[in-house]
Amino acid sequence: MFGRHSIKLDKDLLDRIKRYADLAGYSSVDEFVAHALEKELAQLEDSDSEDEIKKRLKGLGYIS
Amino acid sequence: MLTTPKKTTFASAALCILVMVTTMGLMAAGCGAGDAAGTRVIVLGFDGMDYEFTRQMIERGRMPAFARLAASGGFDLLETTVPPQSPVAWSTFMTGLDPGGHGIFDFIHRDPETMLPYLSTTETAEGGTSLTVGNYQFPLLGGSVELLRGGEPFWNVLADRGIESTIIRMPANYPPSGSATRELSGMGTPDLIGTYGTFSFYTSDVLIASRDIPSAEVHFVEPEDGVVQTTILGPDNPFLVETEKVTSQFTLYLDPERDVAKLVAGDEERVLEVGEWTDWVPVDFELLPLQSLRGMVRLYLRQIEPNLQLYVTPTNIDPIAPALPISTPDSYAADLAEATGRFYTQGMPEETRGLQEAIFSRAEFMEQSRLAGGDVRAQYQLVLDQFDDGLLFYYFGNLDQTSHMLFRTTDPGHPEYDAETDPEYLEAVEGLYLTMDEIVAETLDAIDASGQETTLIVMSDHGFTSWRRAFHLNGWLRDNGYLRPHNARMENDPGFLTNIDWAQTRAYGLGLNGLYVNLRGRERQGIVAPEARDALMTEIADKLLAVVDPATGQLAITKVYRREEVYASGGYDHLAPDLVVGYAKGTRCSSESSTGAVPRGEVIIDNLDPWSGDHCMDHEAVPGILLTNKPLQRAAASLEDLAGAILAEFGVDEFPRPSEED
Amino acid sequence: MTLVNAVLGGLVTGLLYPFRTLPPIVGLLVVSFLTAIAMLVVFRATSNQDRIAAVKRSIHAGLFEIRLFNDDLRQILRSQIDILRHNLTYLRLSLVPMVWMIVPLLLVIAQLQFHYGYRGLEPEHAVLVKVQFDADVPAPRNISLEAPEGMRVETQVAWIPTLREAAWRVVAEAPGDYELSVHVDGRTFTKAVRTSDAVIPRSPVKLAPGFVNQLLYPAEAPLPADSGLASIELTYPEREISLLGWETHWLVAFFILSIVIAFALRNRFGVVL
Numbered sequence: 001m002f003g004r005h006s007i008k009l010d011k012d013l014l015d016r017i018k019r020y021a022d023l024a025g026y027s028s029v030d031e032f033v034a035h036a037l038e039k040e041l042a043q044l045e046d047s048d049s050e051d052e053i054k055k056r057l058k059g060l061g062y063i064s
Numbered sequence: 065m066l067t068t069p070k071k072t073t074f075a076s077a078a079l080c081i082l083v084m085v086t087t088m089g090l091m092a093a094g095c096g097a098g099d100a101a102g103t104r105v106i107v108l109g110f111d112g113m114d115y116e117f118t119r120q121m122i123e124r125g126r127m128p129a130f131a132r133l134a135a136s137g138g139f140d141l142l143e144t145t146v147p148p149q150s151p152v153a154w155s156t157f158m159t160g161l162d163p164g165g166h167g168i169f170d171f172i173h174r175d176p177e178t179m180l181p182y183l184s185t186t187e188t189a190e191g192g193t194s195l196t197v198g199n200y201q202f203p204l205l206g207g208s209v210e211l212l213r214g215g216e217p218f219w220n221v222l223a224d225r226g227i228e229s230t231i232i233r234m235p236a237n238y239p240p241s242g243s244a245t246r247e248l249s250g251m252g253t254p255d256l257i258g259t260y261g262t263f264s265f266y267t268s269d270v271l272i273a274s275r276d277i278p279s280a281e282v283h284f285v286e287p288e289d290g291v292v293q294t295t296i297l298g299p300d301n302p303f304l305v306e307t308e309k310v311t312s313q314f315t316l317y318l319d320p321e322r323d324v325a326k327l328v329a330g331d332e333e334r335v336l337e338v339g340e341w342t343d344w345v346p347v348d349f350e351l352l353p354l355q356s357l358r359g360m361v362r363l364y365l366r367q368i369e370p371n372l373q374l375y376v377t378p379t380n381i382d383p384i385a386p387a388l389p390i391s392t393p394d395s396y397a398a399d400l401a402e403a404t405g406r407f408y409t410q411g412m413p414e415e416t417r418g419l420q421e422a423i424f425s426r427a428e429f430m431e432q433s434r435l436a437g438g439d440v441r442a443q444y445q446l447v448l449d450q451f452d453d454g455l456l457f458y459y460f461g462n463l464d465q466t467s468h469m470l471f472r473t474t475d476p477g478h479p480e481y482d483a484e485t486d487p488e489y490l491e492a493v494e495g496l497y498l499t500m501d502e503i504v505a506e507t508l509d510a511i512d513a514s515g516q517e518t519t520l521i522v523m524s525d526h527g528f529t530s531w532r533r534a535f536h537l538n539g540w541l542r543d544n545g546y547l548r549p550h551n552a553r554m555e556n557d558p559g560f561l562t563n564i565d566w567a568q569t570r571a572y573g574l575g576l577n578g579l580y581v582n583l584r585g586r587e588r589q590g591i592v593a594p595e596a597r598d599a600l601m602t603e604i605a606d607k608l609l610a611v612v613d614p615a616t617g618q619l620a621i622t623k624v625y626r627r628e629e630v631y632a633s634g635g636y637d638h639l640a641p642d643l644v645v646g647y648a649k650g651t652r653c654s655s656e657s658s659t660g661a662v663p664r665g666e667v668i669i670d671n672l673d674p675w676s677g678d679h680c681m682d683h684e685a686v687p688g689i690l691l692t693n694k695p696l697q698r699a700a701a702s703l704e705d706l707a708g709a710i711l712a713e714f715g716v717d718e719f720p721r722p723s724e725e726d
Numbered sequence: 727m728t729l730v731n732a733v734l735g736g737l738v739t740g741l742l743y744p745f746r747t748l749p750p751i752v753g754l755l756v757v758s759f760l761t762a763i764a765m766l767v768v769f770r771a772t773s774n775q776d777r778i779a780a781v782k783r784s785i786h787a788g789l790f791e792i793r794l795f796n797d798d799l800r801q802i803l804r805s806q807i808d809i810l811r812h813n814l815t816y817l818r819l820s821l822v823p824m825v826w827m828i829v830p831l832l833l834v835i836a837q838l839q840f841h842y843g844y845r846g847l848e849p850e851h852a853v854l855v856k857v858q859f860d861a862d863v864p865a866p867r868n869i870s871l872e873a874p875e876g877m878r879v880e881t882q883v884a885w886i887p888t889l890r891e892a893a894w895r896v897v898a899e900a901p902g903d904y905e906l907s908v909h910v911d912g913r914t915f916t917k918a919v920r921t922s923d924a925v926i927p928r929s930p931v932k933l934a935p936g937f938v939n940q941l942l943y944p945a946e947a948p949l950p951a952d953s954g955l956a957s958i959e960l961t962y963p964e965r966e967i968s969l970l971g972w973e974t975h976w977l978v979a980f981f982i983l984s985i986v987i988a989f990a991l992r993n994r995f996g997v998v999l
Contacts, residue, residue, distance in 0.1 A: 025553020
């Protein structure tokens with residue numbers, strides 16, 4: 001498919017991913033990997049100011 | 065010789081112009097003040113005072129001052145805003161505009177470009193350019209705090225006419241507008257680290273210390289020979305290249321035998337027993353050698369044995385030496401503090417989070433709430449004494465915040481109602497209303513004593529009710545195929561819209577009443593074509609209005625408003641929710657869904673949070689109150705009309721004023 | 727030393743008595759005026775006026791040279807070195823009157839500190855009372871604080887072994903002069919407390935006897951020699967003095983006023999400063 005890349009993974013890692021993708025409720029390994037990478041990226045991209053904004057928001061009593 | 069006549073000519077011309085300008089200025093001021101000179105209007109804003117509860121209390125003869133007002137000027141319900149949330153409602157009150165005009169639609173907004181949620185009223189901008197020397201950087205342009213509310217506050221009109229105004233703790237007015245004669249900022253004023261209130265808790269209890277409490281800094285401390293040396297965390301040091309928080313040290317000497325301790329923070333020393341609060345203790349955070357940031361805290365020694373538990377309030381801006389602008393003129397906050405003592409400057413000072421997280425018992429929360437309310441009340445007496453003429457607006461937020469924690473006591477049908485202990489706290493809720501009655505009584509006495517004609521307006525921004533059922537809006541959108549989470553089985557969705565698969569999501573909920581279409585061209589990863597928006601909104605609204613709560617058999621949602629239907633277009637359309645959900649009385653959006661999480665499981669669940677009262681529902685279910693000591697020259701039926709009605713007392717015909725573009 | 731303090735304390739208190747209810751700056755102005763005159767007299771009597779005049783002339787000459795030869799870098803440097811040298815000489819010459827003045831000035835400042843350094847306790851404003859024990863005495867078995875009518879002790883004693891200190895929170899309920907009693911294992915020690923806001927002597931600390939203690943803390947008679955206590959302290963709030971609208975420590979105001987007045991009067995007294 002257009003824009004798709006295949007990524008090589010260690011067999012052992014792939015087995016573990018398969019096992020946990022299922023346990024964690026993902027419909028496919030692809031989805032799990034994509035989400036995991038997205039989360040990791042988000043953390044890398046997350047600037048301090050974003051953290052601050054989240055922290056500020058969590059102080060609001062309306063949202064426990 | 066040649067220069068002398070020139071100088072004289074120039075001097076006389078300058079003098080002439082000066083005289084002319086001064087005279088014109090005086091005339092203009094005179095004209096403006098005109099028939100409004102000597103007009104006195106006092107507006108008391110009681111946040112969250114409920115119409116129905118007030119009506120019953122008056123009928124039972126428990127609020128004599130309110131009854132006096134009802135008899136002389138009238139008592140009516142005041143229509144609140146869509147949605148009925150404090151920042152929205154107060155912004156509408158002060159600008160006379162609906163949210164479309166002032167741009168505050170909810171406590172929580174999102175930036176459609178980054179899809180990042182944020183608090184709607186203020187933004188703290190980072191400092192700009194900086195100069196780096198070794199480990200230090202020197203901000204060349206200071207960081208600034210910006211108020212995001214648009215529209216013009218009504219006291220601008222008074223300022224233009226030379227009429228004095230004193231505006232105390234108006235919500236969504238931080239930093240203060242600067243146009244009132246005297247102002248003190250209120251809800252929206254951050255603590256020193258820029259949050260709505262982050263408290264610190266010091267304990268030697270491993271179980272408590274290992275808990276992750278939002279909006280709290282929990283420190284594990286182990287006393288050595290009865291001595292605890294620790295720090296209060298401050299903001300990031302703007303002078304350091306590497307991000308590092310500044311701290312303020314303090315030492316606690318414990319005497320476990322007698323349950324008493326001595327605190328040493330800088331030059332300040334206090335002795336306090338278990339169960340006691342200190343007064344405000346100034347604390348300094350060193351930024352650079354000889355350059356420090358001043359804040360202040362109150363400490364509550366909860367217990368020493370078997371383990372230490374010490375609560376420290378969020379570090380408030382010290383009104384005597386404010387690190388951020390909190391008043392107009394700048395010295396006004398200090399003047400108030402010197403007259404009646406230091407006071408909470410943080411926006412919503414009641415420690416609701418402490419009770420929600422079981423750091424406080426209900427009695428401890430009530431004590432803290434009493435302290436916070438006491439500051440405000442003592443200050444009101446002073447401000448009322450000093451009030452001469454013009455407008456005095458004074459805001460009281462204690463009833464709202466305390467009602468949030470106690471309102472289930474009014475409702476035996478609440479899932480957490482405790483027949484044994486709740487009746488006692490129902491009296492506390494009534495006590496809050498009695499306190500407001502005392503404040504009105506004091507005001508009426510002061511008006512009588514002044515012998516001057518004064519209009520008194522008592523109002524609230526919205527009402528209150530028990531919050532029984534929580535609605536997972538994002539869960540409902542998921543179940544109905546409008547939203548797809550990345551991971552549908554995630555145990556604890558961290559929220560902030562991070563678990564949403566935008567490529568397969570057509571609508572999402574954020575904030576306490578907001579529902580947004582994932583619109584192409586507006587949202588970063590929008591997929592709904594603009595021409596399909598309308599039909600999608602109709603479809604979702606119709607389905608929402610048909611949702612029945614299985615536990616009660618009642619409708620869960622009684623109103624769904626389209627943006628176009630309720631808001632004028634004032635340049636903030638991209639921030640406005642496409643649909644505003646009016647939950648049925650007793651039902652509110654869940655906390656999880658409000659912050660952009662997609663909770664698993666059932667859509668409507670019992671509200672088991674100590675936060676047991678609320679008002680972020682169908683706005684018709686939670687009207688506010690309006691009482692006056694005499695009929696107003698221009699009647700007001702809704703919050704939106706009220707600013708115009710207040711100005712009409714000063715002879716002003718038109719508000720909001722047409723903007724220049726019009 | 728106690729006798730010196732008693733006499734000096736009586737003098738200062740007596741001098742300030744007429745001004746006790748006026749704004750603090752009034753009395754301070756009088757004290758500064760008297761201090762300035764005293765400084766001038768001492769300076770005249772103890773300094774070598776002729777040499778000071780000569781040195782000052784040399785400094786002026788140096789400055790004049792710099793202006794005159796402002797295109798000759800070497801000459802400018804030489805003149806600057808000369809000025810520095812003369813300045814040092816000037817400092818040395820001023821040292822003698824300084825030495826004469828320092829002891830009486832220190833005694834007066836110590837007295838003034840207790841008049842101007844602290845505000846009286848405000849009714850219902852809590853303060854700490856701290857009792858410091860000597861390092862070599864055993865920890866007390868029984869210790870308590872007794873407040874007279876008009877004051878109350880608000881907390882249990884906090885006994886802090888690491889500091890060898892006992893501390894309480896106390897409050898004055900009404901203005902007045904009081905005496906707190908500290909009971910330690912059967913013995914009783916007292917501490918004076920003053921709550922009026924007038925300019926009267928206040929003693930924040932009562933110390934064990936000793937020359938330096940008495941020199942620096944003259945406002946209250948010392949503790950008995952065998953008390954086993956190092957001090958009894960009461961944390962009076964500090965007072966700021968308003969000097970033309972500028973809030974500052976009284977000592978700063980005192981120095982500025984004394985120096986300004988001394989300079990203004992130096993010719994009248996025929997003193998070269």
